[in-house]
Amino acid sequence: MLNYWAENQNWAKLTPWLGSITIVMLFLTFSPVDTMFWALINIPLYLFHQTEEHYWPGGFKDYFNRVVNGLPEGDEALTDEKVFWINIILVWLAFLIFGLLCIVNIGFGLLIVIFSLMNCATHIFTGIKYREWNPGLVMASLQFLASVYGAYVITAKGISHPMTWWISSVLFLILVHAILFKFVMGKK
Template identity: 35%
Template sequence: MIGRLFDYWMYGGFLAGIMILALMPILAHGWSTTFTAIFVLLPIYMLHQYEEHDGDRFRLYINRTIGNGAEVLTPAAVFVINIGAVWVLDVAVTYLAWSVDLGIGLAAVYLMLINAIVHMAGAIRSRSYNPGLVTAVVLFLPFSGYASWQIQISGAATTDDHIIGLLIGIAVHAIIVAYALCRRSALASLGLRR
């Protein structure tokens, strides 16, 4: 069963994202605009993950480009990265934004914004599409920008919130790249491609 989760998690996330967004008028009744802008970041991310991971496209793309054909990202790694570093992180950030300080929501904002920047930089560098590029541009840029603006005008955002949020977003993406490069190196030293 866990193998099926590794292979098909993005479809459940996509459907959950659509359902959460469809329920937003009911769920968000009485919420501040700022908190609502933070809350929708996770279901928006889930829509992006469908474009990115449908048919195992992102993993195969990374294995081809960064891994030079070696399996630097396994289905299990993709699952852990996306569930742990996106879903769990965004849920925690959303709870903290609700219960502690809206400024904490900037961690989810920067996670999304940096992902969009990475997709766009990759497309510019390779002069080609990469899995997730369209939703990174069409969804991530406007939604992360709007959420950041809402947090800022609410007065909740401090310089520390921006720095911490930015560092979290950078760290998550740096860890993924470092993992893939370390795995590529380890596989190369063993003379393995998989």
């Protein structure tokens, strides 16, 4: 069953639906004047970002392997299975956990926002470096703007000890991205 969902990024067919459901739920539950809204807005935005990357128009795996890594056709550093696990565990599960932890402390929303900022920045940097669209760039550009504002709102209105949250969040996410990079660049 997991092979079916991983193969050809079949899991990504769920992302536009999940994004639509979560954005409706977000607007029904919170108002854009609420700090919690800005802590959670990246969840539906990230689902739409994954739609662009992996479903429509898709092609992120091939773009990463051919353009970013310069691998010949047939060689893959990033496989369907890796794409599946990265997106289900690192994004869906982590965003769910940190989204729920926002109830305890809104600072956990900052983790979601900073993760999104880091991911969006890589898409934007790649677009500038190669002077071309890459799968996920359009949503990353929009999401980057929402994330910057979300970071401001959470920092200014939501958390105590903002410097501690920023430093610990950035260090934690650097560690996560380093592990992710090692995982992606490792053998099949």
